[in-house]
């Protein structure tokens with residue numbers, strides 16, 4: 180049973196002294212890496228973190244001198260390689276990607292028939308290993324970062340434990356980024372998820388919209404935030420947005436405006452850290468712009484880390500805005516899927532996020548495959564689908580795995596997957612994707 184495996188994992192951690200935590204660089208990777216660090220500190224250990232964009236043989240070879248290693252948010256598919264390359268190390272894998280069992284001890288929901296794609300992130304899996312309610316906030320932030328909300332199954336259990344312990348709140352409200360931390364005008368002007376046609380990208384138009392619906396943007400000297408509005412103002416604001424989106428032919432986005440939001444009342448109120456979604460974007464910004472250690476510092480509440488992360492977030496949001504502006508012009512309809520060529524324009528670290536956000540400007544009836552350059556000139560692939568497509572049988576992990584066979588690497592989740600291609604194999608890859616989807 181999954182619970183027994185979690186207990187085994189915990190027992191192995193208890194036998195470690197100075198483990199090296201090796202985690203993935205995205206939000207879930209950084210949150211799970213931080214959660215494990217916090218948990219281990221609580222057990223009196225002296226852990227350290229190292230963050231990687233991907234786990235491959237090169238990385239494993241570089242870990243040869245490490246005696247105790249915990250892999251988080253990746254490693255599940257590398258069990259045999261780990262055995263071969265790190266035969267003398269004590270190793271635990273905490274992962275939630277589709278995988279097979281090996282001799283290395285692995286805590287992974289997929290090994291127990293639980294869907295790690297939507298029921299447990301690496302962070303909430305790590306939470307289950309420690310079972311410590313104080314760690315529930317990071318578990319939830321990681322799951323939100325992996326787009327697993329609204330929570331079901333095991334995530335729901337973690338959420339409920341967190342609520343009970345006073346670490347998390349949960350309510351129905353506007354789901355837009357910045358609802359707790361951003362003044363209303365920039366809240367709207369910088370909104371990329373969903374993209375608000377006619378508003379996103381322009382402070383002037385955002386201010387005009389607020390004027391139209393009759394909401395005051397300032398109270399005395401202070402710029403108001405969505406969280407400062409009273410109930411009636413919130414209602415007026417949301418229905419104005421819904422009307423706007425429908426008038427622009429974006430009814431799909433309108434339906435996604437409201438949903439479950441998760442608050443973190445023990446983190447500084449009025450900052451990104453008090454809302455799980457904003458927290459997750461902050462962490463993503465750190466990891467994806469080469470500063471995962473700042474993200475870990477934020478998760479652990481270290482001084483100074485938040486300020487540095489905020490600067491990275493500004494940069495991140497500008498890159499996303501530019502990316503989606505470019506993407507909505509450049510995305511092509513390839514029949515069975517959409518294709519976005521972001522090479523030379525969109526950074527590899529955010530191409531997947533941009534691909535996912537494009538669903539607010541393209542129809543949701545087929546998957547999107549986007550590409551960018553890695554620093555070494557090879558091609559990064561990111562695939563995104565929708566929950567509805569997955570329900571109808573779409574499996575992007577399988578698709579990318581098959582379509583890259585012999586010419587690259589690919590895998591991940593049903594709904595979001597990634598890969599890497601040798602530079603001159605793009606045409607072959609695209610033809611294969613088309614064939615697989617036919």
Ligand SMILES: [Mn+2]
Pocket residue numbers: 207208252275300301325
């Ligand atoms: Mn993950």
